[in-house]
Amino acid sequence: NAGVTQTPKFQVLKTGQSMTLQCAQDMNHEYMSWYRQDPGMGLRLIHYSVGAGITDQGEVPNGYNVSRSTTEDFPLRLLSAAPSQTSVYFCASSLGGNQPQHFGDGTRLSIL
Amino acid sequence: GENVEQHPSTLSVQEGDSAVIKCTYSDSASNYFPWYKQELGKRPQLIIDIRSNVGEKKDQRIAVTLNKTAKHFSLHITETQPEDSAVYFCAANDDTDKLIFGTGTRLQVFP
Numbered sequence: 001n002a003g004v005t006q007t008p009k010f011q012v013l014k015t016g017q018s019m020t021l022q023c024a025q026d027m028n029h030e031y032m033s034w035y036r037q038d039p040g041m042g043l044r045l046i047h048y049s050v051g052a053g054i055t056d057q058g059e060v061p062n063g064y065n066v067s068r069s070t071t072e073d074f075p076l077r078l079l080s081a082a083p084s085q086t087s088v089y090f091c092a093s094s095l096g097g098n099q100p101q102h103f104g105d106g107t108r109l110s111i112l
Numbered sequence: 113g114e115n116v117e118q119h120p121s122t123l124s125v126q127e128g129d130s131a132v133i134k135c136t137y138s139d140s141a142s143n144y145f146p147w148y149k150q151e152l153g154k155r156p157q158l159i160i161d162i163r164s165n166v167g168e169k170k171d172q173r174i175a176v177t178l179n180k181t182a183k184h185f186s187l188h189i190t191e192t193q194p195e196d197s198a199v200y201f202c203a204a205n206d207d208t209d210k211l212i213f214g215t216g217t218r219l220q221v222f223p
Binding site for chain 2: 033035040041042043044045048050056058059090096097098099100101103104105106
């Protein structure tokens with residue numbers, strides 16, 4: 001039982017490049033979410049999903065896209081990377097929005 | 113939308129003393145209040161949570177209290193130990209069940 005798996009762990013991009021951060025969970029959780037963590041700003045919700053085929057915006061969605069074609073996977077796409085998107089990204093899953101969230105190990109993303 | 117404020121941003125205590133971290137929230141519909149601990153370079157991990165139908169919950173040296181009228185909740189750690197040193201985050205769900213986090217408290221426990 002791996003829990004929540006994020007790949008890659010580290011990534012360096014150039015401004016304007018695109019990439020996809022992968023997130024997979026094996027707990028059959030319906031609820032999945034993406035957060036970014038910046039110093040002094042806590043964890044801010046980017047996008048979330050309450051089940052396959054359903055996604056919605058969080059607090060800071062601009063510049064990011066998500067899709068949820070299966071219960072297990074919830075990839076986060078950066079369309080055109082900007083230095084302001086340098087951050088640590090965490091994926092989480094849970095049985096619901098008012099249930100304990102299980103976090104992945106994070107992806108540390110630097111954009112030059 | 114929901115707004116969660118957390119204080120203090122840093123907290124230093126002597127080993128064996130108690131530590132208290134406070135959070136306030138704005139959405140009266142919030143009914144779920146978890147606390148997460150994040151060690152340096154690691155993922156956030158749930159340490160305790162409380163729901164709106166309960167005023168207090170304890171788990172060994174950790175307790176959380178909730179005051180729904182005042183819209184605030186607090187984390188209490190007693191008999192602190194060096195391994196309690198970490199960043200602690202409070203959170204509250206909003207009326208669409210999104211989880212909104214506070215900005216974190218860096219706790220340092222000195223031996």
